Amino acid sequence: MSTHVSTQIHNSANGSIPPTVKPTVKRFRRNKKQLAALGFLSPLLILMMVLMATPILMVIGYSIYNNVITNPNPEVVGLANYGEILGNPKFWNAGKNTLFFTLTSVVVHMILGLTFAMLLNTEIISTKVRAVFRMILILPWLFTVAIVAILWRLMLNPNGVINYILETMGLISGQVEWLGNPAYALFALTFINIWAGYPFFMISLLAGLQGIPADLYEAAKVDGANPVQRFIHVTIPQLKPLIISLCLLDFIWTTQQFALIWMTTGGGPIDTTEVLSTFTYKLAFSRYEFSLASTSAVLILIASMIVAIFYARSQKSRD
Amino acid sequence: MSRKTSIHRMLTGVVGAATVLGLVAACGGNTAPGTPGGDDGKPSAGGEVTLEFMQWWEPELPAGSFRALMDEFEEKNPGIKVELLSGPWSATKEQLVAGAVAGTMPDVVGLDGSWLYDLVQQGSIASLTDLMTEFDYDASNLAKEVQLDGTTYMIPVVNFVYPMFVNNELLEEAGVAAPPENRTEFLDAAKKISALGDNTSGWALPLSLETGNGVQNDVMPWVWAGGGSMLDDAGKPDVENADMVSGAEFVKELWDSGTVTPGAFTMKEPDKVEEFVAGRVGMMISSLAHVNMIRKENPDLDFTVTAVPAPDNFTGKRGINDNSWGVGVSESSDQKEAAFKLVEFLMSEEVNSELSTIANGFPGNVNSVPDFSQSDPLFEEAFKIYQAGYPANQFVGLPVAEELMRIYATELQRALDGQASIADALAATQEQWTAEFK
Numbered sequence: 161m162s163t164h165v166s167t168q169i170h171n172s173a174n175g176s177i178p179p180t181v182k183p184t185v186k187r188f189r190r191n192k193k194q195l196a197a198l199g200f201l202s203p204l205l206i207l208m209m210v211l212m213a214t215p216i217l218m219v220i221g222y223s224i225y226n227n228v229i230t231n232p233n234p235e236v237v238g239l240a241n242y243g244e245i246l247g248n249p250k251f252w253n254a255g256k257n258t259l260f261f262t263l264t265s266v267v268v269h270m271i272l273g274l275t276f277a278m279l280l281n282t283e284i285i286s287t288k289v290r291a292v293f294r295m296i297l298i299l300p301w302l303f304t305v306a307i308v309a310i311l312w313r314l315m316l317n318p319n320g321v322i323n324y325i326l327e328t329m330g331l332i333s334g335q336v337e338w339l340g341n342p343a344y345a346l347f348a349l350t351f352i353n354i355w356a357g358y359p360f361f362m363i364s365l366l367a368g369l370q371g372i373p374a375d376l377y378e379a380a381k382v383d384g385a386n387p388v389q390r391f392i393h394v395t396i397p398q399l400k401p402l403i404i405s406l407c408l409l410d411f412i413w414t415t416q417q418f419a420l421i422w423m424t425t426g427g428g429p430i431d432t433t434e435v436l437s438t439f440t441y442k443l444a445f446s447r448y449e450f451s452l453a454s455t456s457a458v459l460i461l462i463a464s465m466i467v468a469i470f471y472a473r474s475q476k477s478r479d
Numbered sequence: 480m481s482r483k484t485s486i487h488r489m490l491t492g493v494v495g496a497a498t499v500l501g502l503v504a505a506c507g508g509n510t511a512p513g514t515p516g517g518d519d520g521k522p523s524a525g526g527e528v529t530l531e532f533m534q535w536w537e538p539e540l541p542a543g544s545f546r547a548l549m550d551e552f553e554e555k556n557p558g559i560k561v562e563l564l565s566g567p568w569s570a571t572k573e574q575l576v577a578g579a580v581a582g583t584m585p586d587v588v589g590l591d592g593s594w595l596y597d598l599v600q601q602g603s604i605a606s607l608t609d610l611m612t613e614f615d616y617d618a619s620n621l622a623k624e625v626q627l628d629g630t631t632y633m634i635p636v637v638n639f640v641y642p643m644f645v646n647n648e649l650l651e652e653a654g655v656a657a658p659p660e661n662r663t664e665f666l667d668a669a670k671k672i673s674a675l676g677d678n679t680s681g682w683a684l685p686l687s688l689e690t691g692n693g694v695q696n697d698v699m700p701w702v703w704a705g706g707g708s709m710l711d712d713a714g715k716p717d718v719e720n721a722d723m724v725s726g727a728e729f730v731k732e733l734w735d736s737g738t739v740t741p742g743a744f745t746m747k748e749p750d751k752v753e754e755f756v757a758g759r760v761g762m763m764i765s766s767l768a769h770v771n772m773i774r775k776e777n778p779d780l781d782f783t784v785t786a787v788p789a790p791d792n793f794t795g796k797r798g799i800n801d802n803s804w805g806v807g808v809s810e811s812s813d814q815k816e817a818a819f820k821l822v823e824f825l826m827s828e829e830v831n832s833e834l835s836t837i838a839n840g841f842p843g844n845v846n847s848v849p850d851f852s853q854s855d856p857l858f859e860e861a862f863k864i865y866q867a868g869y870p871a872n873q874f875v876g877l878p879v880a881e882e883l884m885r886i887y888a889t890e891l892q893r894a895l896d897g898q899a900s901i902a903d904a905l906a907a908t909q910e911q912w913t914a915e916f917k
Contacts, residue, residue: 317750318742335678340742428744430889431889
């Protein structure tokens, strides 16, 4: 900044640029810099316009018509579709299931992720053992959703290995229908999602743990803090920004989980595992109600945006 | 971390939400891959025409066999070439819907009866009645024409029937002398098989809500086998009639007797077949197309096929569920004459016999006879069952057919789970179905 000012003074002293022109030059240089930045960003901005903004705007537009795609002459109905969706008890049931599925998944992901991250970070066990644990614990993250769904459908089958193990251990009697029983299905599905998603937390938190300066723990030790106190007063505060970011991201992703639910239960039995994504999909591709599906999607977007704003604010505070 | 990075991160989060929106939006803007968007579908300078034929049949037939038939067509019709656009069943459906929206459907399309109504509503499928009149086609050889409001839009090329599969070994072990012919015998056999223990069940009922097609393939056949109907004379929903109540109550009776395979509410068709292959289920209603697969997976399994048992005192003709490979012509095709020639070719006696033979299905031409000499003896057995009854898949040509099945499946699950009576479940189904028949 200082170099910049001195150059201007030098120019002025030479009389090459009159003092009255100074603000214009400044503005020109600033604009030039901004244009250059925009030039570099333009491929990304164009891509985002095509791939993100356009579909979003199209769907928002669809949501105010009586029906689109299957209707060659759609008519604008304003917010009527929003009234219909918000007045549909199935939407609220799907919302309730989504909330349970998401909140439980996020909380348990965080607890499991932190526990395993600390296990992998501890020096109590040897490096080799930790490496083995690291490989085993990260396994669920290596499977695609389709594999996870098929794997767990097989394992939770009434004739599957889970029932066999539990029965052998004397914990259950008979064939429990984990995914087929309306009383258990949502819990079973949430369990699968927890299994599939905790490694993301584990790896991220492990990186966070390794970034905490050892001095802090040593200082706490000198002050007489026991391991629990060190965890509460050093580890948690140091990881707090990361935990908040991870939880918010996971909340957004889990809200939109579709493939796992579709491939395991299809939203059933009855409507016990119906979530907002399956509800929306059925509207679009089973009933061909593309406007109502768009309305439902816009409502999901609004909910996601609210969480995204919190995420952005948490990121900003970290910066 | 910079402000830009944080913005990027926020946007990354929003991408997930946008994906849901994009999924819906994509339907509005996508053109089906391979659809005639350019010069493909136009006659070339030499007067040659290239027909695009989208279907899911080629991947399900022995490699090269369907292309060989198309080569034969090209030989017989100089100047017409056929470009096959082949994919799995579900992908074909999605691409047809997308092509219908964009007005770029291929010239000739393979159709499933459950898609037809919605595609016709969009004005995407040409009237075959008009084409048959225009090109002076004799339709008397067709086993079936699928019509909407009196106009034919789809001709079934090959039919796949759904008989009852019976595990002879389990039946014998259970002390049942012969495959059941009526509902009482079926219930008795199912109970005895379930009583064998070792995780065996009498009957497999796939009621997964992912597609809901268990209703069409496993539940409604009980009604159709007794000559019943889920529609009234005007073709509107009539779910609460006596035959429908009786069919649903029989399923409930089977359920309550504990003879149904566990996990029915999330079971899909492949799971059902897998249970049968593993010898854990005594009886299932399934596609005849599964015979070869069962033989391959478990060569030692001793099984047979029989007609779906009818109500006890029923003496009339039994309806039998069948699914078809249907064919139609795109409304947007500008070479309908050539397209109709291909339809004629597929429905001709000789070609239809050959196609039904290699597909292990039954012909759409009444004069065609599949060659069973190289096939499993069960195909001939099933053909006799098919000829003794009549095809009775009533979901063909209905609006949002898949959704109708899902609605019925959901309500039936409610009844089987004890949350509603059969009467209440059927009343709820009737109400929801009526709303879909606008």
